[in-house]
Amino acid sequence: MALVPISYNLRSLFVRRSATLLTVLGIGATVAVVSGVLALEQGFSTLFTDSGRDDVAIFLRQGATNEGDSSFTRERAEILMKTLPEIASDSAGQRLVSAECYLAVRRNKVSGAGETNVPVRGVQPPTFLVYGDDIRIGAGRNFTPGTDEVIVGRKLVDRVEHCELGDTITFNTTPFRVVGIFDNAGPFASEIWGDRDRLSEALERPVFNRIVARLVPGTEIGFTPTWASTDGKEHLDGLSARLDKDVQVPCRVMTERQYLTGQTQALSTVLKILGSFLALVMGVAAVFTATNTMLAALAARTSEIGILTSLGFRPLAIFSSFMLEALLLGLCGGIVGCLFALPLNGVRTGTMNFQTFTEVAFAFRLTPHVLIRAVGFSLVLGLLGGAWPALRAAAMSPTRAMRRE
Amino acid sequence: MPFSLIAKNLFKHPLRALLTAASLAVALFLLCVLRSLVVALDVGVRNAAANRLIVQSSTSLFVYLPEAYEAKLASIEGVQNVCKWNWFGGYYQDPKNFFAQFATDPEALLAMYPEIEIVSGSREEFLKERQACLLGEGTAEKYGFKVGDNFPLIGALFQRTDGEPWSFKVAAIYRSKKSSVDNNTLFFNYEYLHKTIDAGQAGGPQGVGIFVLELAPGADRVQVASAVDALFEGGPQRTQTATEAEFNAQFVSMIGNVPLFVTSIGGGVMIAILLATLNTMLMAAREQTRDVGVLKALGFSDGSVFGLLLSQSLLLCIAGGGAGIALAVLSGPGMAIKLGTMFPGYEVTKGTIMQAAILTIAIGFFAGITPALRARGMSVISALRSNA
């Protein structure tokens, strides 16, 4: 079957320049907005999930959904840390396990734009062994255990007051000195770390919130969270099933990746819903625009269609030609939209993760995945917008078509 | 001014007019929803009571204040009533089923929050019964609970040692008359929580989350707030006392750039729809070139032809945009129910409608101005010769 040459479509689009341009820009604006939201969601979720490790285990109190809810008494924590066989040791025989205390503390934002909740984490030297290179001191030095010194995550430095090297931060009534800035690819970069016992005293938090550990390779934690399971319910197997029934220290255990993913569920879901809603609503408007443009193009080219038909091009060829044109419109719109959205890549923003009520700073990430989805979306728009006009074009009888002019 | 001409021109291509109007409706609907979301975020601040102060820990939202503070607070000059509020942080069956629950003093609560209106059940029972609760009608309807039922709550923060959920008898159901309190909260007796923890039947943080103070008439807010903070300056927990508006505002400010973000989305939507409408108007105008020539030949002035094309655009936009705004208003109550937990107080306000209406007219104007100007300056002779 002979196909209508593509140069015909290209030239037609060019001849009706202003209409083509407006349609492309309209689709472009839609794609840009949707990409922006997708990039925001991507930036947020990858911050957490990408940095979560599968070889670090998090222990929480039973029933707790995050470490803020969780608590371990000193005694119970010691029992778990000293006796659990699955906990790995390093070459020096030191068990790679640490109990942390955690509190979201009120701090003022630098710009005077109000307050925010900053996570403050009390850690011990083994914590750094557990995380290894994930935590790197970027400036200054690490805090000395047992002293009133803290290190501040890089992302807090220009967002929150008193977080520069050398500053003094007061928790409740106790002052702490900032002796170092640390880097982390994940959410720790928005936290303040210090000696666990000193912080727990200053903040009047006598209990521990969670325990982190590196497990012996091959340990099966066996925890399936609600969002990852097929029936929407939590499943416990292996270690997590055993600890659930433990007599001395009943608790929950999961990988750090599972824990962090769980933290982001609500906000991630909100952003995904927002993105879908926007895509749907704006997409509908964009499809209408594309249809309008194609219909007008059709009306103007009626006689051309008649000529093409009388020359021997079959209806299917005409249909394909118009569909192709619509897809071209969509594609151009998609590319334009991605170009509009690109400047957003890397733009830093921050918001409150309302599951944990803490400040989280992240950046827009326009990944290839986002771009592909955006362009795919624009192609769909072109397809939907062009379907009806293409059908009408193909259905036009040649005599009617030529009589119109 | 040939009015029938305006209307008839628009319907010359009914499908095109419909599509354009429909995309306008969709865009304006979206803009109304976005703005309403932003407005809803602020609602706690705007509708805050002027005579209530919130006393919280100056360190963290998550730090509790000693119960002993209650008596001291009550004795401060200018304080008429004191009420304890503890965030319970539980959920119904699944963590996704999130809504607010507070352990509080029932009598003080009802005295200090006149906007809470009991619509069914018994006030007395809520006050007297230890294990009773007062349930918001939104949550009651969502999960199908009536007065007399037992509401099971799984405690995430406060866990029972027997592993069972907490159970509260629904003594009464309330509706809030102002958006300072939402319609989805569950209130129960602080004493019940306290006694259960004391008896070793449950674990959880000790102390009081926040104290709410009611100001005596004529008392100075700022003075009372400073007096409270000064009283507890030395510890054991330093306090930060704020008006209800400031307290609610802190949550909004924590959310950060959301209003900016949403406004940018709105801007993008506006641009997209303006381009689409402009496209349609230009297409329509191109086809009307000869008609414009005829009108001018007949003696219609340049100005009247300008008015004709501009009116066409305005009419179409008002029809489409108006439909979108109407849709947003009509769906308002429905949306409020769905978004109830995250955006309590979602409402399509008059301000939103006004803004949307102005936007609609602006779009109609900007989309129509180019073809209108073109028509105004068109030479009659070339217009008549045109083949459009």
Added chain:
Amino acid sequence: MSEILIRLQAVTKTYTRGGEALRVLDDLDLEMESGTFFALMGPSGSGKTTLLNMLGGLDRPDSGAIVIAGEDITGFDNAELAQWRAANVGFVFQGFNLIPVLTARENVELPLLLAPLSRKQRREKAEYALELVGLSDRMKHRPAQLSGGQEQRVAIARAIVTDPTLILADEPTGDLDRSSAAAVLKLLGTLNSELGKTILMVTHDPHAAECAQTIVHLDKGQLGSIERRVPGAV
């Protein structure tokens, strides 16, 4: 002897096309009496259509004066020309130029919107004009539902509904078949003989010209000759 309705004095118009200047009307002097049916003839490029457009206030000469019913319209600005046109001129075009979305009656009513008339008055006048051209039964039809000849008659009804001083027709029979053309020309003739309308018709068809009382020949923008005659039977 009827009075002079139209007086053209030293009217000149030059167009530039592709860098070349073309003198479409060259220092033209002409007088036309009221109540006469004129035919304007000449080869293509002779300036007859340009002249017609100027008489209708659609175009302006580069120099010279055009005085119609005592008013020099070359001095009018666009707004004044529009107003003057509405009151004084009725156009009939080769391509009919009816507004497709309006019915026949609405098309005829259109020029009346520019006059301070009530809705009822407009309607009555339009219906009367349609009756004059013999299309009362087609009032509610839209142009697409009419034949070419019928469309042109509606256009004529539109041209006379304001009772203008002057009717200007540009090749009114150009797009019509033989019998429709004859009907239209007959109608124009009647408007002139019975209602005393002054009609200027541009045409290149000698048969059509035979309906006119005076034939003005133009050649290369200048007056060729004026033929006064008695209109022949059509």
